[in-house]
Structure formats: C-alpha cells, structure tokens
Amino acid sequence: MAVREILSVEHPMLRRKCTKIHHLDAGLQRLVDDLIETMHHANGVGLAAPQVGVPVRLFVVQTPDDVDEPHAGELFVLYNPEIIKKSDLYYPEEGCLSMPGWVANVPRYRHVVIKGRNRQGREVRIKGEGLLAQALQHENDHLDGILFFDHLESMDQLRRVEKAAEPVEV
Numbered sequence: 001m002a003v004r005e006i007l008s009v010e011h012p013m014l015r016r017k018c019t020k021i022h023h024l025d026a027g028l029q030r031l032v033d034d035l036i037e038t039m040h041h042a043n044g045v046g047l048a049a050p051q052v053g054v055p056v057r058l059f060v061v062q063t064p065d066d067v068d069e070p071h072a073g074e075l076f077v078l079y080n081p082e083i084i085k086k087s088d089l090y091y092p093e094e095g096c097l098s099m100p101g102w103v104a105n106v107p108r109y110r111h112v113v114i115k116g117r118n119r120q121g122r123e124v125r126i127k128g129e130g131l132l133a134q135a136l137q138h139e140n141d142h143l144d145g146i147l148f149f150d151h152l153e154s155m156d157q158l159r160r161v162e163k164a165a166e167p168v169e170v
C-alpha cells in the first residue's frame with residue numbers, strides 16, 4: 001500500500017468523465033488499497049480514483065466512527081456506482097481534498113440509495129443518510145468530472161477555513 005499524491009482542482013484529470021470498470025484485476029485491488037491509505041492519511045471522508053490520477057469509476061468512503069448515523073465508521077469501496085434514489089434537499093457544508101482550506105454550503109440530498117459493485121465484485125446497494133449520503137454524492141460527482149463548487153451560483157460562496165478546524169473534506 002502507498003499514499004498517493006492527491007491532484008488539486010486545476011488538474012485536467014479532475015474534469016474527465018471516468019470510464020466504467022469491467023475487470024477487477026490485481027492493479028485495481030492495489031489502487032483500492034492506495035485510495036484507502038491516502039484517504040486515511042489525508043483525514044478525508046472519501047476519495048475518488050481520478051483524484052489520484054486514475055480516470056475509472058471507483059471511490060472509497062468512510063465516515064468517522066463518532067458520527068451518530070447508520071454505517072458510521074464503515075468502509076465502503078464502490079465500483080461503477082449509480083445513485084438510484086435521493087430525497088430531502090439541504091445545504092450542508094462541504095470541502096474537497098483536492099481543494100484544501102476551502103468550504104461552501106452546497107445542495108445535497110439527505111437520503112440516497114446508491115448501487116454498484118463492492119471490492120469482491122458483488123452488486124451492493126448502500127442506503128446512506130447525512131454525512132454518508134453527502135460523501136457518496138460528492139465522490140460520485142468526481143467520476144463525472146464535477147467538483148463541489150460547480151453546484152454554487154458564485155465562487156464568492158466559497159469560504160476559507162483554518163487547517164486545524166477543517167470540516168468535511170471528501
């Protein structure tokens with residue numbers, strides 16, 4: 001396993017539409033290990049493959065243990081995800097590991113159901129709420145080259161935050 005470099009928002013890789021995965025080979029399993037290690041190293045809640053320079057439809061998500069929500073602390077690896085249900089729009093605060101030190105309140109759904117394949121290639125459905133739902137939407141966006149601030153009416157809505165008080169970065 002290795003910590004990989006997280007690309008920053010200016011990198012064109014983050015604007016690519018990522019390709020679907022058809023074979024879960026050893027290289028992909030290594031990529032999953034590296035995504036997990038890199039996410040933990042950066043203290044993030046999620047990380048998508050294009051953020052480390054690989055334009056495929058894969059991300060990992062793990063909310064903190066102490067969040068009072070279903071699946072808190074559970075690690076999810078998802079290939080070829082697709083959001084199949086969403087409800088209850090709100091505007092939580094959000095940041096991105098590719099744009100450290102900046103946050104904004106972006107429109108997200110409080111409840112989502114997402115389907116995809118897990119690390120073993122089995123089809124799974126994840127019912128997420130709150131922070132988990134938010135992270136699933138944020139990471140899923142990365143696979144289509146969409147960044148969180150694309151949901152804002154103006155870049156003036158971005159706020160600077162202190163490194164020490166960093167909130168949700170996904």
Ligand code: NI
Pocket residue numbers: 095096097098138142169170
């Ligand atoms: Ni992000």
